[in-house]
């Protein structure tokens with residue numbers, strides 16, 4: 749997922765390009781505003797952390813781009829392409845190492861296991877469908 753700072757800074761193409769150049773296949777792509785309940789569910793393991801309120805405010809502050817990627821070893825490789833959580837610790841050549849300086853504005857999120865990847869893709873794309881359904885626009889996307 750490209751986080752709000754990455755979308756706002758026009759880095760969506762750059763992130764997609766790095767994954768494509770590595771050899772992975774983009775199989776899903778959605779721009780959407782992450783609802784607060786989904787953000788809280790997504791980061792529920794960090795609920796006790798002092799930065800949790802700031803994190804939720806940040807993730808819901810603007811549109812994000814959710815992506816589904818396929819390929820051999822995609823989860824582990826994506827973590828390497830993305831780099832360490834703190835961009836100042838991330839290696840040059842990684843997305844965070846090249847494009848960010850703050851942990852709280854670190855451009856991208858990557859799933860940490862295939863199971864979580866499936867769950868997160870399901871949640872993000874399902875939330876979008878529910879949102880359209882609420883607006884009675886579901887016929888536009890079916």
Ligand code: RTP
Nearest residue numbers: 794799803832833851852853854856857858859
């Ligand atoms: P992500 O889930 O976003 O891919 O990041 P991650 O696995 O590299 O890091 P994680 O520990 O799961 O933290 C999730 C996100 O919380 C924000 N964060 N802020 N000290 C802080 O202010 C702090 N620590 C973490 C970051 O946006 C991090 O990506």
